[in-house]
Amino acid sequence: MEGYAKIAAFMGEHPESAMVLRFSDISLQNILYLQAEIYGLLEDLRFIEKQNNASLAEDVGQFPLDWYTLAHTPEDGKENKQWATIKQLRPLLKEYNEAVLNFHEMSKLARPRSPDLQALQEWLRRPTLGGIYLTGRDRHIWAQGTDLTLVAAETSSNQFAIWLESTLVPIFHQTGALVRSCLLRKRSPRNRQVDAGIAEYSDAGVTRMANLVGAVLASLLPVIAIVVLHLVKSTGTRLGLIAVFSAVFSTTLWFLNDGKLIEVFSATSAFAAVQVVFIGTNG
Structure with a gap:
């Protein structure tokens, strides 16, 4: 192979x-060409429509009101210009819409x-x-x-797992510590022709380690905050510490929760409220 x-x-x-x-540049260039071509034909169509609407011919005067008359009334022995232009626009509009939607999906x-x-x-x-x-x-x-x-699709579930996978896994691989870990297991190459010489680690193992660290931090941060606030007696210092702990909590949560702002904001507000209540009851 x-x-x-x-x-x-x-x-x-x-x-x-x-x-x-x-192929972002050429895809957009193609969309722009189609847009220009359609726009030009549309201007031609509006000009032809204006001329036909002002015509004294009985059949031509029915063009805005009767599709059948528009489609089947010849002009100089051939298809009239208005209907020919509409038919010329149809495939271009279809191609343009598909190109825009495809580019939109590719951008996702x-x-x-x-x-x-x-x-x-x-x-x-x-x-x-x-x-x-x-x-x-x-x-x-x-x-x-x-x-x-x-x-x-990407396999890592959050920013911390991505950082763990890209930064710590190579370090642990070099030291051999990761191989002995119960959280991450070294997988054997599945295709010897393409995987020879490659050490691969389970994505699920990386995610488990990230989730474990997240669970530990979620348990420790509130406790640490309460202990520190209990030891500090100055109200001003306590308020400053609330701001610091809240900032650390929100940053950690954002990092571990894939940056979902609504969830970070809600959890941080609750965390800050708990600290304020503690100060109020233990002032």
């Missing part, structure tokens, strides 16, 4: 590496994370891994790494 077939097999085994070009697709792009580049470059050097005009697509989109 070589070339494109090997790249496709690798991407199939590692969905986070299944990244392709969006996630962009590849930098570590995943670097991993694919490394796999393509190293002879002991993929060792694939395309020779066609597309040979620099992944080396440039711009305007790419993921074909598969």
